[in-house]
Amino acid sequence: MSHDRAIAVERRVNSAVWSAWADALGFISELTDEAGLRRRMGGGHELREPVKWQRRVGGKFGVTTNLPAGTYSDDTQLRLAVGRAIRPSGFDPEVFAKVELPIWTSYALGGGRASKAAAASITNPAVPWFGNFFKDWTAAGGNGAAMRIQPHVWAAPNPGPNGSYLMDVLADAVITHGHPRALVGALFHAMSLGYALDRGTVPLPEHWLVMIDEMHQYPSSLREHPVLSLWCAAWERESGQSFDDVWKATLVEVTEMLPAAEVFASEGATAAAGAGAGAGAGESASFDQIYVRLIQELGLQAPETRGSGTGTVVAALALALAGAEFPLPILRLAVGALGTDTDTIASMAAALLGAVRSESPPGPLMDREYIEAEAGRLAAIALGEQPESKFSYPDLLRWEPPKTQADAVGLIDGVPAVAGLGVCDRMENAGSVKNFTWSWASLDFGQTVLVKHRSTLVELAETQHPGLRQSRPTVPPRGRQLGIEPASAEPTVSEVGAAEIVEPEFSSASPVYRRRIPRRDQELNVDAMLDWVRARGYSDEAVGYAVRRIAELGTTEQMIAFTSTLKAEIKVRREPHRRSD
Structure with a gap:
């Protein structure tokens, strides 16, 4: 392994591990108060590393259950789901939207209103990934998009702030979120992470404005995109506003947050160095107050702005810059700020810090081997390789999500x-x-x-x-x-x-079940593909997916038969319009 390749892989794997670790730590303190945190942890333990704890899952009618040390939340769950949808050929938004999102709701540990509403809406077979228009979708501006887009950056051959992967970030984001606040936040975090991976340092304040300036071009990029242009037009019809105007206003909103973030990054770095060197109680109290000021400036505890797609991203960037030399005190500070979106802010900050640090975070992490392997696979894609994956999706031509x-x-x-x-x-x-x-x-x-x-x-x-x-x-x-x-x-x-259930491997209170699954017939059926495309109105998305499937699994003769039939049918559909003219 060359030195450059080793560095590229290490940065991506460390970014993935640190972000999942911080998510697991912040998950314990998410949406609770001091008394609730003590109950979760079974006493007065200080939250410094992931520990086993208890939480109620399934809402009011769910169960209270034990969570092993290192259990991660919806942030890492969705991050892994996005990563699986990225292959050497690129990001497949349809499999993420149609397979990953609906199934995620059955195992979600957390999740915002927009993400869950989007997951419920997308199960309708008539709803395309770029037209997931659930109730109030144009106002969905939370951080549920930004928190999951890191895999696009990890898989990017050019992760710099101008990389082509940023259009995949937007394609991913619009599946669940509509307000430019969510999209700008996703781009800003992606650009920051791309900078860190590319240069090995967290971007400094002078680079923040450069990234903001780069984002002015994206309304035009959306309008020029063959599919996202449809989404953008639908947003303006539904909201009754100019997308460009709201986008510009959102960039101004972010720009106004940066001075407070810069002050915290400077003061926080000094305080983190003291805490990392074993500062006393007085210094620790001062450290907390520095972050309290940032929380107030960015509205990180206010109910109406707590999970903002912009404020949390800016806070994560400020935390990462402050913790570039001493990450642990900074991340522990973030997860200890009860009333904020602890797991998401800490996880996004840790994704940046992991990209510039070589050490591993302390304590356990569930599925660490899988997280490392997936990050390594994405790194190989970034390096132009064709890594194998243990995972494969069902064929969307046959896939039907469960009803509940x-x-x-x-x-x-x-x-x-x-x-x-x-x-x-x-x-x-x-x-x-x-x-x-x-x-x-x-x-x-x-x-x-x-x-x-x-x-x-x-x-x-x-x-x-x-x-x-x-x-x-x-x-x-x-x-x-x-x-x-x-x-x-x-x-x-x-x-x-x-x-x-058949063939238990051994008998106990929690037996293991596993048996060979017969291989299903994989013969390509061109007629079935044509029926599937017809049912979707010969949309560009349906045609493109079908052509790709034939290219992957079919023969040249099948491709000719499919495209010839398709051409004739589309021509017939257009003839009445021509005669009426």
């Missing part, structure tokens, strides 16, 4: 599986309410999820099966232990449909 969140888990030939994602190597009960159960599931490609499902599992429809894997061992190894303690006085795993 609880139906996302079922059986494939008697083996538990999460629709569209993968087979469960193991499942461990985390609690049940009536006919619903929450289980920790270790998926065959390496990720661990706490997923809600029906207590009695049934076979998944063929249209909901995960994508094909290269092979599965008939007699697998015992598998990795999840290290999860079941909640007290909870039902046993027998209530998770154990009677219907």
